[in-house]
Amino acid sequence: ALNLHINNNIMAQKKEIDAYRMAVLKVMMEAKKENGEPRFDETEAISTLDILSDADIEFGMPFNTPQETAEMLMEN
Numbered sequence: 001a002l003n004l005h006i007n008n009n010i011m012a013q014k015k016e017i018d019a020y021r022m023a024v025l026k027v028m029m030e031a032k033k034e035n036g037e038p039r040f041d042e043t044e045a046i047s048t049l050d051i052l053s054d055a056d057i058e059f060g061m062p063f064n065t066p067q068e069t070a071e072m073l074m075e076n
Helices: 002-030 042-049 054-060 066-075
Strands: none
Touching: 002 042, 002 054, 002 066, 042 066
16 A cells, blocks of 8 residues: 555656646747747757756756746746
8 A cells, every 4th residue: 555655646746747847838838039939849848848857847846936947948
């Protein structure tokens, strides 16, 4: 029963990380250049976001909103 409990926690954590990752991606996809064009296409946004591992995201989630994380990624 203990294993099941640990697995559920890991899965719940992964869901939280994935949801956070999707929220960051949404902000990046909505970002515009000066001329109003999208700043990233989906491939660029995803590859930029993939710089962060799940562990990085899990570590940063309590301290940064998805918006803040997206802005940090977009500064590079």
